[in-house]
Amino acid sequence: MLKIRRVAIDTHPENTAFLLRSADGYGAEQFQAMRKIEITGNAGAILATLAISDDPHIVGVGEIGLGEQAFRRLGLAEGDSVSIAQAKLPRSLEAVRRKIGGDVLSDSEIAAIITDVAAYRYSPMEIGAFLVACAGFMTTQETLALTRAMADAGDRFDWHAPLVVDKHCIGGIPGNRTSMIVVPIVAAHGLIIPKTSSRAITSPSGTADTMEVLATVDLSAERMRAIVASEKAVLAWAGRMNLSPADDVLISVERPLRIDTFEQMVASILSKKLAAGSTHMVIDIPVGPTAKVRSQGEAVRLRKLFEYVAHKIGLTIDVILTDGTQPIGRGIGPVLEARDVMAVLRNDADAPDDLRERALLLAGRVLDFDPELQGGRGYARALDILASGKALAAMERLISAQGAQTETFRPGALRSEILAEEDGSVAAIDCHLIARIARLAGAPMDKGAGIDLLRKVGDQVRRGEPLYRIHAQSETGLRFACDLAAEGSGYRLLS
Template sequence: MPETLRLRRVAIDTYHENVAYLHRDCLAYRSEGFQALNKLEIHVNGDGPPVLAVLNVVDDPAITARDELGLSEQAFAQLGVAEGTPARIAQAQPPDSLGAVHRKIHGERLDQAEYHAIAQDIVGNRYSKIEMSAFIVACAQTGLERDEVLALTRAMLDSGERLDWGEPLVVDKHCIGGVPGNRTSLIVVPIVAAHGLLCPKTSSRAITSPAGTADTMECLARVTLDPRELRAIAQRERGFLAWGGTARLAPADDVLIAVERPLSLDSPGQMVASILAKKLAAGSTHLIVDIPIGPSAKIRHTRDALRLRKLFEFVGDSLGLTLEVLLTDGRQPIGRGVGPVLEVRDALQVLRNDPQAPADLRAKSLLLAGHLLELDPQVRGGAGQALAEEILVSGRAWAKMEALIDAQGRNREPPTLGALRHEVVADNDGIVCAIDNRQIARIARLAGAPLDPGAGVDLYRRLGEPVRAGDALYAIHAEFPADFRFARAQAARHPGYRIGEPGTTIAEEGVA
């Protein structure tokens, strides 16, 4: 009979992974043959389903005593019992779906049932992060056929809840990322909602970027809202800008993203499945997808963007989602700010019709909003962008944004720009002939964004502009000295700007 241990809550956030802690001198550890990184079944209250966790072994009784079973925050919450509750542990059987992962590692195609089983086991915490990493790398390296992408999308979609708004036209837009700034959602959603189309925007927090839509909106209002609140706000205001984590939408995707982030993997098939599963789970019926193209964007060539567009269209059409893909200019950051506070500044300048508003952010937002407005049967084809501009110029978009902020819960103490500031200057005379999106994003993240909302990069110069030696190219903002040093050191190694001789040709990348 397995030894009974007392449960202990260990205040460690293990980020989408259940972790159990046993003392090295625990009788159960010694007698049952457990080893570090084994998976355990944890049983409480008789016949209830067990919780699975990965074992860590500790030597400090202050963390877990010899007669205790320590559990990370997530695992403890899943059991839903009090500290001190008796628990039994046993070796966990490997999930049956792991065999499919091994087949994928060897380059074989998987079917719908196999992807469904993998997704359900991931949500059920039956996979360790090591096993999920193997699955992600296998999908990225051996590739996914388009039918596999469809199967993975369906599996992610079926892993959680689906919102139903009870309307035939629910619109949204999504950018695949890779371009800093680009905070168009904060402008597009108020425009579209002001027109009356339902645009419930559920967004993730930043994965590898210096800011996500939810991170940026959080500077202005609450974004952690439960489904009941989201529904009430959408019915009243025709939209919102919120974090999607509370609604349990495609939760298998959330877990996989947590593993993809440190791996810096974002393969086309997994990206399409992730985006479309989330949008369908959020109740979208019509979607605009923005694919920026540029030398340092996620998609570097038009031919690759066209292949990705076909994949989006195939999966969207197969799942009943009306979808349009726009190929846009991704050669440089959009707007001036990179980081939550700076990106909020840019978006509000556009919404308020400030003469200092970034022209590129305004233009791109109107383009995307125009395509969404043309989904309204009452809007004539080709008239959407002019209508979007009228809504913006009239002040209706700004009024709607104010209403959304109040409905979600205005942030009465909004974060401020980081006080530590350093300007990066040009080394020589010439013109700006290249801006490295990845490098600018990396500097902003080293400065502390998005965890420190006031950290980031404030851009002064754009492609094609002339500069003289000593002119400021951008400013780094940070809150903490260590982050400030890291960001400055990275900018000194590679500032992210290339200054060419006057007359240098700036390579164009075609967009449709």
């Protein structure tokens, strides 16, 4: 028996345990064999990847250190006793080997794989093998089975209402922070919209990162339920919820490998929405030369896959193909995006028109799900709610309910403007490159880092005038961002 020590190391999403080398009767060979261990206490058991420490300040004799994720998931207190044993290889790995060989897997085989992934029985290498095999070939039925299995692997919300709406964008367009405008509009209308969002993985900001500038987003399931009961809405980080937990594990391996197939995208998005208790949702698919979806043909194929899987799992969806040829709004990065969102909600004269119109379009389509609203009146209703100030009031109530942010965040004080090298009109903006520059500046970890776009497609610019302004919190971040921008600004001008 070993006593638990909490180790303040974030190993998200994996469970990690720490043992002291040459202690407790274990030899190095045994440690090497036990790379994955099962930790059992009186509240249950978890599997964890084993790390060996040579520092008794991290973990001592007779102790097992648990990283933040493992400590939380095991649910015991520091000092409680647990036992450990070598974890057995998951039986579902045989199905992964068959998938690598080109076989089509059954629903039960996919469910077994996802159950083991969610329980952290797979190593990153084994998860990578599964993802690469699926990226090579995956049937529509396998995609459906994957979606169902991912939703079933975790908790589910039930809002006890016939109409629970949501809106999701597949991503890839910097500044496209429409959810923070759509949610208060829809809530002000009276529909339930419990919006859970991820933090940014490869983008300069996610909805949770931007909302965190204004309010607390790390909410427990109980707190989320209470807020939705009072406000009809929430804008929360999904990381605290056990919704489709296998998805977070898969994503942690997908992103470094740059695997983002349509099949895995559909399973990821729909499984989380199903687990979150949504019944109706709008899906935004931006289409553009530097977006995730780069042609109309690809967009139609993705739309049909969304529609097929959603129908089979009982979700009513409305898929919209939108303009993905340039960033939305002016700000890219948490603080700058929050500024734009609040400008739209306040009906400021200088609020970004494209962000406002995109949000109204999507909010209108969500409101069109309301059977009490005359068909096609969703946009007009959304416009009225925004213009009247009801959306702003709903957002202010939501911020208060979630807990207003006590720290004041501002745009990074270190700045550099990227200038046009010739006269002309802006013909195109590379979304992918602009996002990379903003991330190098420090976004989203540095809330104030990012990019302020000073010119958009169609604008005229003269040589030496600024195209955009980079904000950073550190000299290093500013230098990295400026160095990449010097290789190519991301803007294409036509004389």
